[in-house]
Amino acid sequence: MAAESSWFHIPRGSPFSLANIPFGIISTPSSATPRPAIAIGDHALDLRAFASSSGFRDLSVIQPHQAVFSEPTLNAFAALGRPVHSVVRKYIQSVFAADTPYPEVLKANSALQKEALLPLAEVTTHLPFAIGDYTDFFVGLNHAYNCGVLFRGAADALQPNYKHLPVGYHGRASSVVVSGTPIRRPCGQILENPKVEKKTPVFSPSRKLDYELELGAFVCKANKMGEPILIDKAADSIFGLVMMNDWSARDIQSWEYIPLGPFNAKNFGTSISPWVVLMDALEPFKVAGLENSEQVLRYMKEENKENVYDIKLEVDIKSKSGNTGTVTKTSGRHLLFSFPQMLAHHTIGGCPMKVGDLMGSGTISGLEEGSRGCLLEMTENGKVKVSLGGGEERAFLEDGDEVTFTGVCGDDETTLVGFGQCTGRVEPALKLYSD
Amino acid sequence: MAAESSWFHIPRGSPFSLANIPFGIISTPSSATPRPAIAIGDHALDLRAFASSSGFRDLSVIQPHQAVFSEPTLNAFAALGRPVHSVVRKYIQSVFAADTPYPEVLKANSALQKEALLPLAEVTTHLPFAIGDYTDFFVGLNHAYNCGVLFRGAADALQPNYKHLPVGYHGRASSVVVSGTPIRRPCGQILENPKVEKKTPVFSPSRKLDYELELGAFVCKANKMGEPILIDKAADSIFGLVMMNDWSARDIQSWEYIPLGPFNAKNFGTSISPWVVLMDALEPFKVAGLENSEQVLRYMKEENKENVYDIKLEVDIKSKSGNTGTVTKTSGRHLLFSFPQMLAHHTIGGCPMKVGDLMGSGTISGLEEGSRGCLLEMTENGKVKVSLGGGEERAFLEDGDEVTFTGVCGDDETTLVGFGQCTGRVEPALKLYSD
Numbered sequence: 118m119a120a121e122s123s124w125f126h127i128p129r130g131s132p133f134s135l136a137n138i139p140f141g142i143i144s145t146p147s148s149a150t151p152r153p154a155i156a157i158g159d160h161a162l163d164l165r166a167f168a169s170s171s172g173f174r175d176l177s178v179i180q181p182h183q184a185v186f187s188e189p190t191l192n193a194f195a196a197l198g199r200p201v202h203s204v205v206r207k208y209i210q211s212v213f214a215a216d217t218p219y220p221e222v223l224k225a226n227s228a229l230q231k232e233a234l235l236p237l238a239e240v241t242t243h244l245p246f247a248i249g250d251y252t253d254f255f256v257g258l259n260h261a262y263n264c265g266v267l268f269r270g271a272a273d274a275l276q277p278n279y280k281h282l283p284v285g286y287h288g289r290a291s292s293v294v295v296s297g298t299p300i301r302r303p304c305g306q307i308l309e310n311p312k313v314e315k316k317t318p319v320f321s322p323s324r325k326l327d328y329e330l331e332l333g334a335f336v337c338k339a340n341k342m343g344e345p346i347l348i349d350k351a352a353d354s355i356f357g358l359v360m361m362n363d364w365s366a367r368d369i370q371s372w373e374y375i376p377l378g379p380f381n382a383k384n385f386g387t388s389i390s391p392w393v394v395l396m397d398a399l400e401p402f403k404v405a406g407l408e409n410s411e412q413v414l415r416y417m418k419e420e421n422k423e424n425v426y427d428i429k430l431e432v433d434i435k436s437k438s439g440n441t442g443t444v445t446k447t448s449g450r451h452l453l454f455s456f457p458q459m460l461a462h463h464t465i466g467g468c469p470m471k472v473g474d475l476m477g478s479g480t481i482s483g484l485e486e487g488s489r490g491c492l493l494e495m496t497e498n499g500k501v502k503v504s505l506g507g508g509e510e511r512a513f514l515e516d517g518d519e520v521t522f523t524g525v526c527g528d529d530e531t532t533l534v535g536f537g538q539c540t541g542r543v544e545p546a547l548k549l550y551s552d
Numbered sequence: 553m554a555a556e557s558s559w560f561h562i563p564r565g566s567p568f569s570l571a572n573i574p575f576g577i578i579s580t581p582s583s584a585t586p587r588p589a590i591a592i593g594d595h596a597l598d599l600r601a602f603a604s605s606s607g608f609r610d611l612s613v614i615q616p617h618q619a620v621f622s623e624p625t626l627n628a629f630a631a632l633g634r635p636v637h638s639v640v641r642k643y644i645q646s647v648f649a650a651d652t653p654y655p656e657v658l659k660a661n662s663a664l665q666k667e668a669l670l671p672l673a674e675v676t677t678h679l680p681f682a683i684g685d686y687t688d689f690f691v692g693l694n695h696a697y698n699c700g701v702l703f704r705g706a707a708d709a710l711q712p713n714y715k716h717l718p719v720g721y722h723g724r725a726s727s728v729v730v731s732g733t734p735i736r737r738p739c740g741q742i743l744e745n746p747k748v749e750k751k752t753p754v755f756s757p758s759r760k761l762d763y764e765l766e767l768g769a770f771v772c773k774a775n776k777m778g779e780p781i782l783i784d785k786a787a788d789s790i791f792g793l794v795m796m797n798d799w800s801a802r803d804i805q806s807w808e809y810i811p812l813g814p815f816n817a818k819n820f821g822t823s824i825s826p827w828v829v830l831m832d833a834l835e836p837f838k839v840a841g842l843e844n845s846e847q848v849l850r851y852m853k854e855e856n857k858e859n860v861y862d863i864k865l866e867v868d869i870k871s872k873s874g875n876t877g878t879v880t881k882t883s884g885r886h887l888l889f890s891f892p893q894m895l896a897h898h899t900i901g902g903c904p905m906k907v908g909d910l911m912g913s914g915t916i917s918g919l920e921e922g923s924r925g926c927l928l929e930m931t932e933n934g935k936v937k938v939s940l941g942g943g944e945e946r947a948f949l950e951d952g953d954e955v956t957f958t959g960v961c962g963d964d965e966t967t968l969v970g971f972g973q974c975t976g977r978v979e980p981a982l983k984l985y986s987d
Contacts (some may be wrong), residue, residue, distance in 0.1 A: 198585045250685075250726050255812060276810050277751045282741055286812040287722040287819070291685050292777060303779035303901030306717055306849065316712045320849045323901075342727060342821060343736035346983065350749045369901065375711050375719040377690060378813025384722070384903040386777060414741065414755045415985065465803065466738030466758075467982075468819040547902075549780065550850065 127158035132535020139392035240390030254285035291383035322546030323366035330490035351457035390539035424455035437517030442505035562593035567970020574827035677826030689720035690914035724819035757981030758801035765925035768796035786892035825974035859890035872952030877940035
């Protein structure tokens with residue numbers, strides 16, 4: 118897209134350029150009720166204030182629905198459907214354009230600017246959606262392969278089903294939190310020394326706390342139980358994407374996960390970035406995903422091979438003493454299945470989706486060194502430590518470590534479509550027993 | 553408990569005796585808004601009508617909270633806490649007692665009787681709770697052992713973790729439906745002939761549709777993320793129990809479940825009985841669960857060995873042509889862990905529970921023939937068919953089959969504490985492809 122200029126100051130290199138317009142939920146010290154906003158440059162535009170000052174007067178399609186901008190979540194706005202999201206985003210872009218056809222709305226309305234344009238540094242962000250159900254997939258093929266090699270060797274690295282369906286599990290919706298929420302190290306059952314003792318666990322804080330670099334997609338269209346979302350309609354059901362850190366306790370996981378999958382290893386917290394980037398904004402960055410050597414069944418076949426997004430993703434770990442290492446650089450393109458495919462598979466048996474449901478991609482890893490999306494994979498289950506600089510290195514996360522994901526599309530610093538940050542700091546485990 | 557008589561006619565053998573007073577959500581043709589009720593004999597007492605006619609005038613504890621009886625779910629009532637549930641149940645029992653100290657409330661108030669006492673045959677029941685998250689455990693030891701023998705042989709039937717923790721997985725909350733909702737046979741990926749072809753699936757309606765006989769527990773107390781519910785407080789967080797049918801597609805399950813657990817094999821529908829039996833009503837039926845040959849870790853240790861319930865459970869299958877077989881008779885006692893233990897384990901890493909969350913026990917099977925809680929186990933994965941009478945037999949469920957669970961505690965027909973029924977009929981799969 119052409120670099121359109123704005124009358125409003127958007128710093129060069131901002132992930133929230135005029136080409137983006139991501140949606141989120143904010144509150145402020147002077148108004149504690151969470152409400153919708155968009156991010157633009159270093160500011161949020163409070164959509165409740167904007168709507169109540171007739172900001173949408175020139176957009177007839179939204180007139181009957183303005184109450185959605187006073188809701189504490191994006192669920193009601195999302196439920197209006199992708200054509201409405203599209204029109205609203207374009208309208209907001211035109212309101213901010215240098216040559217806006219609607220100067221009286223905001224450009225020449227200093228009172229509303231003062232009321233509705235809030236520095237990001239002064240707003241609190243909240244979970245963008247009330248999440249009904251959360252599903253986490255595992256379609257980062259390189260990650261799945263690398264982890265498979267670690268535990269089963271190269272020949273059996275991938276299960277026979279892996280390339281035929283997006284493998285996934287139901288996650289814990291109540292444990293999804295917004296970026297910035299501290300994550301307490303979980304306690305649970307682990308094997309003290311798995312090589313020697315394979316049968317009797319001890320109770321302990323996790324010693325193998327990890328992050329997982331993922332993308333998450335929010336659902337904006339419900340289907341009835343028993344009625345699948347067909348692949349050619351599946352994109353209509355996806356509102357937008359966030360970055361997601363699916364914190365994982367590897368020692369709890371390896372003891373508990375056979376045969377029903379990960380449970381307490383995952384349900385202590387999953388962080389998401391606060392600003393949801395709409396699918397329209399991501400459209401120019403579509404690329405082909407990973408090649409699938411298997412034919413997928415018809416219910417998952419997509420016309421267009423370009424079905425994932427070239428989002429540059431990065432992970433930084435900052436220790437308590439301030440040393441910071443960029444430990445992962447990869448791209449959102451390293452996925453074997455697209456979100457529409459995940460949704461088509463998820464519902465093929467009739468599973469009902471609701472507006473606000475969240476689907477995670479699974480950990481995203483590239484092929485090269487330095488592109489692996491979690492520590493388990495990067496450190497080969499703790500064997501090869503990764504440097505944070507200043508002499509500090511990590512096998513797994515330590516208390517006080519702050520893990521920050523960034524994600525951005527595009528190269529032109531005036532038209533970036535970015536996610537901002539998804540961050541969380543590890544707090545020490547609770548002391549539960551006196552002995 | 554002594555057989556207390558009521559001025560109201562409660563038929564002998566009713567699961568909803570004066571000793572029970574289970575809670576649910578109803579609507580009626582003349583008032584379509586769902587609202588709370590209790591079941592008594594062949595009737596529901598509409599608590600919205602009861603409360604708005606000053607039915608609770610003699611119960612001061614509930615005065616400030618009467619709005620909970622106009623809610624469309626039990627979440628708000630449940631959130632008041634177990635001491636309040638206990639007082640409300642006892643008060644309703646005293647209102648219905650033959651020698652009620654409050655005759656003017658209902659016994660001598662024919663107008664309110666007419667308004668609020670509705671024949672069960674004329675009310676529609678709804679999901680009792682807005683379910684935030686649903687977790688399904690697997691603590692029916694006999695079931696786990698029998699299934700393990702089928703797939704791995706007797707020596708490896710149980711995984712090393714099985715007796716140390718309540719194995720469980722996150723289920724799909726959106727797919728939990730109330731008894732009576734039809735269940736559509738799911739389509740999905742299956743192996744045409746798993747003995748020959750282990751790697752390439754076909755798309756098909758499930759050919760191995762099964763039921764699973766379970767109990768479900770509703771949570772009535774939230775915990776903050778990072779703060780476990782300790783075992784000695786866990787019972788305070790459990791509102792009551794329902795029967796649960798965790799419908800399962802065994803062929804979809806066996807292909808998909810490694811390594812992240814069951815997904816589409818389960819998320820097409822889970823049925824629960826509409827009336828939630830309070831823990832107070834079940835108290836007289838506490839018994840010891842299955843002996844655990846392992847020492848459980850301290851965070852799951854309970855003082856009282858009597859921590860599960862002797863609920864007589866039965867499964868009937870009625871075919872389209874009307875043949876009906878009682879295929880399972882067992883008891884709720886066949887569990888290795890109690891619901892408080894499941895809850896303590898679920899939250900030990902800090903997972904946040906919310907009011908209205910649902911936990912399933914896993915399939916409940918006895919040791920004897922005829923006591924197995926699903927067809928997979930009973931028919932040895934389809935090998936040994938089970939008779940429905942009239943010459944009909946089943947390996948797995950066929951279209952039109954209606955599966956009905958009943959559950960009841962007690963022997964005296966005037967003081968039964970029962971769950972009523974949990975029923976669902978199998979509808980044919982959708983025809984998704986024309987070829």
